[in-house]
Amino acid sequence: MRSSSGHYYPTLDHVRAIAAFMVFSWHFIHAGSGYPVPFEGAPRIFFMSTIDEGHTGVALFMTISGYLFAKILHGRDILYFPFIFNRALRLIPLLALVVFIVGVQHWLHGGNVTEYVRMVASGLYAPTIPNGGWSITVEFHFYIILPFLLAFSRRRPLLLFAILAAFLALRCYMYARDGSIQWFSYWTIIGRMDQFILGMIFFHFGRVMQQQHVLALLAAVLFSGFYWYFDALGGFYQIGSYPSSNAIWLIIPTVEGAAYGALIAYYDRSYQWTSENPWANLLAKIGECSYSLYLLHFFFVFWIADLIHTRVVALNNFYIATFASLICFLTLVPLARLSFRYVEVPFLKLRVNYVRVPQAAG
Numbered sequence: 449m450r451s452s453s454g455h456y457y458p459t460l461d462h463v464r465a466i467a468a469f470m471v472f473s474w475h476f477i478h479a480g481s482g483y484p485v486p487f488e489g490a491p492r493i494f495f496m497s498t499i500d501e502g503h504t505g506v507a508l509f510m511t512i513s514g515y516l517f518a519k520i521l522h523g524r525d526i527l528y529f530p531f532i533f534n535r536a537l538r539l540i541p542l543l544a545l546v547v548f549i550v551g552v553q554h555w556l557h558g559g560n561v562t563e564y565v566r567m568v569a570s571g572l573y574a575p576t577i578p579n580g581g582w583s584i585t586v587e588f589h590f591y592i593i594l595p596f597l598l599a600f601s602r603r604r605p606l607l608l609f610a611i612l613a614a615f616l617a618l619r620c621y622m623y624a625r626d627g628s629i630q631w632f633s634y635w636t637i638i639g640r641m642d643q644f645i646l647g648m649i650f651f652h653f654g655r656v657m658q659q660q661h662v663l664a665l666l667a668a669v670l671f672s673g674f675y676w677y678f679d680a681l682g683g684f685y686q687i688g689s690y691p692s693s694n695a696i697w698l699i700i701p702t703v704e705g706a707a708y709g710a711l712i713a714y715y716d717r718s719y720q721w722t723s724e725n726p727w728a729n730l731l732a733k734i735g736e737c738s739y740s741l742y743l744l745h746f747f748f749v750f751w752i753a754d755l756i757h758t759r760v761v762a763l764n765n766f767y768i769a770t771f772a773s774l775i776c777f778l779t780l781v782p783l784a785r786l787s788f789r790y791v792e793v794p795f796l797k798l799r800v801n802y803v804r805v806p807q808a809a810g
Contacts, residue, residue, distance in 0.1 A: 469777050472776075475745065475746070533800065580746060623697075
């Protein structure tokens with residue numbers, strides 16, 4: 449579905465589909481506790497570490513957001529309140545439905561509804577909204593400041609590097625003060641800002657990636673090697689304690705944003721797919737409903753993995769579990785398409801235009 453600005457970029461929906469699968473596979477394979485596949489180091493096939501540490505799919509989503517909005521709004525003025533209104537229409541209806549369903553489940557299991565409501569309310573500023581809703585909080589924090597970022601960088605995109613350096617400096621200060629930065633780097637805008645900013649930077653300077661196949665391959669190999677090293681150290685949960693005190697978390701958001709920004713720019717500028725290509729069309733359809741895939745998969749992914757592991761085939765082998773996660777991910781797509789069609793689209797039709805092309809002086 450086209451945005452209110454009239455633009456639609458199927459290549460970015462392809463990338464969204466990949467990001468959704470990475471997050472799904474992370475939960476399917478490990479469930480946050482090393483079940484059914486234990487946390488036992490990096491896979492021998494080094495580039496598979498981005499699946500073994502599939503939480504990095506969230507970073508890919510956020511880098512896409514920075515790139516996309518820089519692309520849509522390039523050379524245009526943004527109307528702030530219509531923009532925020534549109535983003536609320538995009539994010540809140542499905543999120544509200546998911547929060548309600550989780551709340552009902554919480555109540556049926558004897559949970560304290562008042563405490564649940566307080567937890568959800570605190571999600572306006574903290575990563576407490578369930579079913580991955582914490583990342584929507586971070587995304588909305590970015591939307592609030594995006595118009596100002598665009599204003600600062602319109603004539604001097606290099607200012608984005610200064611903002612990037614400022615957030616890195618902030619993390620360094622917090623790390624020196626507290627001895628740990630993983631929580632802020634992963635769960636909040638303090639770390640995630642790097643990915644939004646780098647997405648924007650690679651839109652502005654992405655021409656250096658156009659048709660640069662060797663450079664793109666090098667970026668992919670270097671990033672995979674970095675993530676293999678991170679995975680071998682213990683990954684998300686096992687580099688010492690959790691949250692980790694390892695300084696690698698100072699740069700993980702930056703490394704993710706730089707690698708994903710470069711690869712998004714390469715793919716977006718080097719390939720122009722049309723709906724006549726059936727595989728590209730299928731991938732775009734999956735990416736189109738990636739928001740529903742992301743929020744809804746929490747209701748199914750853990751018990752499906754457990755069901756297969758206990759009743760069908762043991763999933764304690766990483767590669768078998770990855771293949772099974774792909775099959776299960778694809779079976780969830782029809783439900784996500786229904787959610788997109790009947791929950792998301794009706795509200796998307798209410799969006800208003802929030803951009804205008806500046807009139808030439810004189």
